[in-house]
Amino acid sequence: MTNKKKNNYIPKDKLGNNFVHKKQTINNNEEKESKEKNTSLKNIILSIKNASYRYSDAEENDYALRDVNFDFESGKTYAIRGRSGTGKTTLLSLISGLERCTEGEIIFDGKSLKNMNLDKYRNSDIGIVFQSYNLLPFMTASENIILSMDVSGLKIKNKREKAIELMEKVGLKENYADRKVLRLSGGEQQRVAIARSLSYNPKMIIADEPTGNLDKQTETEILEIFKKLAHEGNKCVIIVTHSQNVCDAVDVIYDLKKIKEENNK
Numbered sequence: 001m002t003n004k005k006k007n008n009y010i011p012k013d014k015l016g017n018n019f020v021h022k023k024q025t026i027n028n029n030e031e032k033e034s035k036e037k038n039t040s041l042k043n044i045i046l047s048i049k050n051a052s053y054r055y056s057d058a059e060e061n062d063y064a065l066r067d068v069n070f071d072f073e074s075g076k077t078y079a080i081r082g083r084s085g086t087g088k089t090t091l092l093s094l095i096s097g098l099e100r101c102t103e104g105e106i107i108f109d110g111k112s113l114k115n116m117n118l119d120k121y122r123n124s125d126i127g128i129v130f131q132s133y134n135l136l137p138f139m140t141a142s143e144n145i146i147l148s149m150d151v152s153g154l155k156i157k158n159k160r161e162k163a164i165e166l167m168e169k170v171g172l173k174e175n176y177a178d179r180k181v182l183r184l185s186g187g188e189q190q191r192v193a194i195a196r197s198l199s200y201n202p203k204m205i206i207a208d209e210p211t212g213n214l215d216k217q218t219e220t221e222i223l224e225i226f227k228k229l230a231h232e233g234n235k236c237v238i239i240v241t242h243s244q245n246v247c248d249a250v251d252v253i254y255d256l257k258k259i260k261e262e263n264n265k
Ligand SMILES: Nc1ncnc2c1ncn2[C@@H]1O[C@H](COP(=O)(O)OP(=O)(O)OP(=O)(O)O)[C@@H](O)[C@H]1O
Pocket: 055, 056, 057, 058, 063, 064, 082, 083, 084, 085, 086, 087, 088, 089, 090, 091
């Protein structure tokens, strides 16, 4: 397998101050440059096109996100970073179909989310991993994974075997399958949460600060799982993060900037 990271190199002068060595880093206000770059990209699974979002209780011009243009490819890992209030969580809500763009649109696998059944999209096309794991603590690891298979509505044979296979993929041995989640460490719970997000074989994994509660060594191990899922399993992995360790590990970094800062320039 070739290392896709090497393809992401863009000269520092094209990207200004946000350049990260050997990595593609794009700001939401560098729309033109990102578009130029993307003409040569293939395998785009998700495109955010001129997306803006204003919360319903916000003032007329008070946008949480303004004109965001990002593309995401299968087989790559991405970090979305930005200071507090730049709209990271808002953007994840749009990508995961929990909210709809006020302006612009999001295209998944060639189809606008506007025309899709968003429950089905969330339950079968994308896997979501949360900072706080969001597992059911009184159920076992395998029961949590099987429940997610059931919710997806997909016909999956040998669910328990499949759950154990997924657990092994994230570094958990079979004897963890029948252990209640509340008896697992934070790092182990996050592995179960990743296995659960894979239970219906989604094309994209979206993770909101997935390593925020973990020590650095465990964070590195979890990042290795995400990298493998992208580089060997051809998934698109998108991670919202503040962690430099995460930014160092991913293929592409997208920076969100504060709208008010941009307006004051
Ligand atoms: N439910 C809401 N109603 C109105 N405004 C909101 C709501 N949620 C967030 N906002 C506003 O939208 C902007 C972006 O918020 P968001 O939570 O997406 O930022 P963030 O980058 O995730 O920040 P953090 O790093 O602190 O989690 C902020 O100005 C925030 O005050």
